[in-house]
Amino acid sequence: xxxxxxxxxxxxxxxxxxxxxxxxxxxxxxxxxxxxxxxxxxxxxxxxxxxxxxxxxxxxxxxxxxxxxxxxxxxxxxxxxxxxxxxxxxxxxxxxxxxxxxxxxxxxxxxxxxxxxxxxxxxxxxxxxxxxxxxxxxxxxxxxxxxxxxxxxxxxxxxxxxxxxxxxxxxxxxxxxxxxxxxxxxxxxxxxxxxxxxxxxxxxxxxxxxxxxxxxxxxxxxxxxxxxxxxxxxxxxxxxxxxxxxxxxxxxxxxxxxxxxxxxxxxxxxxxxxxxxxxxxxxxxxxxxxxxxxxxxxxxxxxxxxxxxxxxxxxxxxxxxxxxx
Amino acid sequence: xxxxxxxxxxxxxxxxxxxxxxxxxxxxxxxxxxxxxxxxxxxxxxxxxxxxxxxxxxxxxxxxxxxxxxxxxxxxx
Amino acid sequence: xxxxxxxxxxxxxxxxxxxxxxxxxxxxxxxxxxxxxxxxxxxxxxxxxxxxxxxxxxxxxxxxxxxxxxxxxxxxxxxxxxxxxxxxxxxxxxxxxxxxxxxxxxxxxxxxxxxxxxxxxxxxxxxxxxxxxxxxxxxxxxxxxxxxxxxxxxxxxxxxxxxxxxxxxxxxxxxxxxxxxxxxxxxxxxxxxxxxxxxxxxxxxxxxxxxxxxxxxxxxxxxxxxxxxxxxxxxxxxxxxxxxxxxxxxxxxxxxxxxxxxxxxxxxxxxxxxxxxxxxxxxxxxxxxxxxxxxxxxxxxxxxxxxxxxxxxxxxxxxxxxxxxxxxxxxxxxxxxxxxxxxxxx
Numbered sequence: 001x002x003x004x005x006x007x008x009x010x011x012x013x014x015x016x017x018x019x020x021x022x023x024x025x026x027x028x029x030x031x032x033x034x035x036x037x038x039x040x041x042x043x044x045x046x047x048x049x050x051x052x053x054x055x056x057x058x059x060x061x062x063x064x065x066x067x068x069x070x071x072x073x074x075x076x077x078x079x080x081x082x083x084x085x086x087x088x089x090x091x092x093x094x095x096x097x098x099x100x101x102x103x104x105x106x107x108x109x110x111x112x113x114x115x116x117x118x119x120x121x122x123x124x125x126x127x128x129x130x131x132x133x134x135x136x137x138x139x140x141x142x143x144x145x146x147x148x149x150x151x152x153x154x155x156x157x158x159x160x161x162x163x164x165x166x167x168x169x170x171x172x173x174x175x176x177x178x179x180x181x182x183x184x185x186x187x188x189x190x191x192x193x194x195x196x197x198x199x200x201x202x203x204x205x206x207x208x209x210x211x212x213x214x215x216x217x218x219x220x221x222x223x224x225x226x227x228x229x230x231x232x233x234x235x236x237x238x239x240x241x242x243x244x245x246x247x248x249x250x251x252x253x254x255x256x257x258x259x260x261x262x263x264x265x266x267x268x269x270x271x272x273x274x275x276x277x278x279x280x281x282x283x284x285x286x287x288x289x290x291x292x293x294x295x296x297x298x299x300x301x302x303x304x305x306x307x308x309x310x311x312x313x314x315x316x317x318x319x320x321x322x323x324x325x
Numbered sequence: 326x327x328x329x330x331x332x333x334x335x336x337x338x339x340x341x342x343x344x345x346x347x348x349x350x351x352x353x354x355x356x357x358x359x360x361x362x363x364x365x366x367x368x369x370x371x372x373x374x375x376x377x378x379x380x381x382x383x384x385x386x387x388x389x390x391x392x393x394x395x396x397x398x399x400x401x402x
Numbered sequence: 403x404x405x406x407x408x409x410x411x412x413x414x415x416x417x418x419x420x421x422x423x424x425x426x427x428x429x430x431x432x433x434x435x436x437x438x439x440x441x442x443x444x445x446x447x448x449x450x451x452x453x454x455x456x457x458x459x460x461x462x463x464x465x466x467x468x469x470x471x472x473x474x475x476x477x478x479x480x481x482x483x484x485x486x487x488x489x490x491x492x493x494x495x496x497x498x499x500x501x502x503x504x505x506x507x508x509x510x511x512x513x514x515x516x517x518x519x520x521x522x523x524x525x526x527x528x529x530x531x532x533x534x535x536x537x538x539x540x541x542x543x544x545x546x547x548x549x550x551x552x553x554x555x556x557x558x559x560x561x562x563x564x565x566x567x568x569x570x571x572x573x574x575x576x577x578x579x580x581x582x583x584x585x586x587x588x589x590x591x592x593x594x595x596x597x598x599x600x601x602x603x604x605x606x607x608x609x610x611x612x613x614x615x616x617x618x619x620x621x622x623x624x625x626x627x628x629x630x631x632x633x634x635x636x637x638x639x640x641x642x643x644x645x646x647x648x649x650x651x652x653x654x655x656x657x658x659x660x661x662x663x664x665x666x667x668x669x670x671x672x673x674x675x676x677x678x679x680x681x682x683x684x685x686x687x688x689x690x691x692x693x694x695x696x697x698x699x700x701x702x703x704x705x706x707x708x709x710x711x712x713x714x715x716x717x718x719x720x721x722x723x724x725x726x727x728x729x730x731x732x733x734x735x736x737x738x739x740x741x742x743x744x745x746x747x748x
Contacts, residue, residue, distance in 0.1 A: 068483075068487070070483075099520070100519070100520065100522070101518055101519050101520035101522065102520030102521070103520070104517055104518055104519070104520045105518040105519060105520065109518040109519075111515070111518065111519035111520075111522055111523050112522075113486075113519070113522055113523050116487070118486070118515070118519075118523070120510070120511065122506050122510050122511075125475075125479065125506050125507060125510065125511060127479070128475055128476050128477075128478070128479020128480050128482070128483065128507060129479050129480075129482050129483040129486070129511065130483060131476065131479065131480045131483060132479060132480035132481060132482055132483020132484040132485070132486070132487070133483040133484070133486065133487050134483070135480055135483065135484050135489075136483070136484045136487035136488070136489050137487070139465075139484075139489070146483070158475055158503075159475045159476065159479065159506075159507075162471075162473035162475050162476030162477075163476055163479070165471060165473060165476065166470070166471065166473055166476040166477065166480060169471065321521065322516060322517045322519075322520055322521040323516075323517055323555055323556055324516070324556075324558070324580045325516065325521075325524055325578075325579040325580050344594070346593075346594030346595070347419060347592060347594060347598075347603055349416065349417045349418065349419075349603060350416075350417065360416060361416075361422075364419065364592075364594050365594070366594035366595060368595070369595045371593075371594040371595070
C-alpha cells in the first residue's frame with residue numbers, strides 16, 4: 001500500500017481523535033461541580049467516537065462528495081472523514097448561528113447537503129434514508145453510492161432488515177456498514193444478537209457480507225473498497241461489519257461500570273498508537289512527521305473551536321423558522 | 326343512428342352479474358367519443374366504460390343497478 | 403378565504419370520482435416533472451387498494467409506479483432519502499392505521515429534517531394514505547387520525563372532501579417543497595365497491611390546477627350556524643344543510659380542506675357572523691382537531707359565541723365492528739342534524 005496513502009490514514013485518524021478529545025474537554029468543562037447535562041458550552045448528550053476512527057477513515061477514503069452517507073448518533077468521525085466542514089460542524093455542536101443547521105440540530109443531527117451527509121439519533125433509521133439516496137443515484141444513472149453506518153445494536157431493529165431486503169431486491173448501490181464496538185450502551189453484543197456476526201445476516205437478504213476483525217484501517221480500506229466498487233458497478237449492496245472498539249463511554253458521563261475488566265483490555269487496543277507503531281516500523285512515519293501531524297491537527301481543531309465560540313448564538317425568534325420551506 | 330353500449334364481460338363467467346357502479350354523466354348530456362361515462366364492476370374488479378362515439382347519452386340502467394355482460398346499459402344518439 | 407372555487411356549470415366539465423381525480427393529478431404532475439414517482443403497496447398493477455393510482459402503471463410503467471414489499475419503514479424512509487436528493491416521491495401508506503410500524507420515519511425524519519438542518523435540506527415528498535370508516539373494517543382499519551399527525555410539527559396535512567379539491571390539493575401537494583400528508587377518506591373516493599355519497603363524483607377540470615394548501619372553502623354560505631368539517635363528514639354536513647334549508651335554517655358549511663395549516667381566520671370570520679359553531683369531525687373527540695378549533699375561538703374572543711361550542715366527533719372509543727355499533731359512534735346525518743338544530747335554537 002502506498003506510503004502517502006498510509007500517512008494520510010494516520011493523519012486523518014489523529015485529526016479525528018484530536019477533535020474528539022477537544023470536544024470532550026469542553027463538554028465536561030463547565031458542567032461541574034454538580035454535573036448538569038443541560039449546562040455549559042455544549043449542552044445535551046455527547047457521543048464520541050474514540051477508537052472507531054479506522055472505520056470512518058478506511059471507508060471514506062473511497063467516497064466522494066457526491067456519495068451519500070447517513071450516520072448514527074455517534075457521527076463525528078464519519079463527518080470529518082467524509083469531508084464535512086469542521087468549523088461549521090463545530091459551530092453546530094456548540095449551538096451557534098453559523099452551524100450547519102444554524103443551531104437547530106446539534107451534535108446528533110448534522111446535515112451537510114454538499115456532502116450528501118446526514119445523521120439521525122434514532123437507531124437504524126438512517127438506513128432506509130440511505131436506501132432512498134441510492135434509489136435517486138441509481139435512477140439518475142450515476143455511479144454514486146449511499147452508505148449507511150450504524151452500530152451492531154442497530155442490526156436488531158426492523159429498519160435494518162427492511163433496508164437490506166429493499167436494497168437487495170432493487171439492487172441499489174448501498175453499502176451498509178455496521179460498527180461493532182461490542183456495546184449497545186451497556187448491553188454486550190452477545191446479549192443482544194442471535195448470531196456471532198452480522199455479516200452472516202447478509203445471506204438472508206441475498207447480499208454480500210463481510211466482517212473485518214482487528215479494527216485496522218487498512219483492512220477496512222480493502223473491504224470497503226470491495227463493497228463500494230460492487231455498488232458502483234451496479235452489482236448491489238454489501239453488508240460490511242467492522243469489529244471496532246469504543247474507548248470511551250456510550251455517552252459522555254457514562255461511568256461504564258458495566259464493562260468491568262473489559263474496559264482496560266479495550267483501552268489497550270487503541271488503534272491509533274498501534275497504527276503509528278506499525279508505520280514507524282515500516283519507515284513511513286518518524287518523530288518529525290508525527291509531531292507535524294499532531295500539530296496540524298491541533299491547529300485545525302483549535303481554529304474550528306475558536307470559530308464556534310466566537311460565533312453568535314441564534315436569536316430566540318429563529319426557533320420559529322424553518323418548520324416549513 | 327343510435328349506438329348501444331353494453332355491459333362488458335369482466336369475469337370468466339358470462340352470466341355473472343355485475344353492477345353499474347357509477348354514472349359519470351347525466352341522462353341527456355352531450356358526450357364526446359372516448360369520454361368515460363361509467364364505472365362498472367363485478368365484485369371488486371371495476372372498469373371504465375367509454376362512449377364509442379359523440380352524441381347525446383341515454384342512461385338505461387339506474388346507478389348501482391345490476392346488469393350482466395351484454396345488457397344494453399346506455400345508448401348514444 | 404375563498405367562497406367555493408368549484409366550477410359552476412357541471413355540464414361544461416366532465417365528472418370524475420375522487421379516486422380518478424387523485425390519479426389524474428398525479429399523472430399530470432408526472433408528465434410535467436420527471437422527478438415525480440409513486441411508491442407503495444399495490445400501487446402498480448392493482449392501481450392502489452382504494453383506486454388512488456388507477457391507470458398510472460399503464461401510462462408510466464414500473465420504473466415510476468413502484469410496488470414495494472410490506473416494509474413501511476423501509477419504503478417511506480427510501481422516499482425520504484430520494485426526496486432529500488431532489489426527487490419528488492408520492493408514497494402511499496395503505497391505511498393510516500398502519501402508521502405505528504413506520505411513524506419514526508414520518509415524524510422524526512420526514513417532518514423534522516428541514517428544521518434540524520436549519521432549512522438546508524428539503525423533503526418535497528407526499529405521503530398519501532387512506533383514512534376513515536363506516537364500512538365495518540374495525541378498529542385497526544377505520545381511523546382518521548388527522549389530529550395525531552397535525553399535532554406534530556413539520557408536516558402539512560390536507561384532507562379533501564370532493565373530487566375537485568382532491569385533484570387540486572394533490573397537485574399542490576406534489577409541487578410543495580414541504581412534506582405533505584394527503585389523507586383521503588375511503589368513503590369519498592367514489593369506489594364502485596363501497597356505498598357512496600353522490601358528492602364523491604363531481605365536475606373536475608381536465609387541465610392542471612392547484613387548490614391552495616392551508617385555505618378553507620365555504621362549501622355553503624349561511625347566516626344561522628357555522629358548521630366546520632372536512633372529509634366525508636363534510637359531505638354529510640352539506641346533505642344536512644340542504645335539508646335544513648328547506649326548513650328555514652341556513653347553515654354555513656366550511657370545508658377545512660387542510661388541517662395543517664389550519665385556516666383559523668376562516669373559522670373566526672364565520673363564527674364572528676353567526677355566533678354559533680358545530681364542528682363535525684370523524685377523528686377521536688379528545689385532544690384533537692375539534693378541541694383545537696374551540697381553543698382558537700377561546701383564544702381570539704370567547705365573546706364570539708352565543709351558544710356553547712358544540713362538536714359532533716368520534717367518541718373516545720376504538721372503532722367497533724358491528725354495524726349498529728359503528729353507526730352509533732360515527733358522525734351520522736342524524737347526529738349532525740340534531741347538533742345544528744340544537745345550537746341554532748339557543
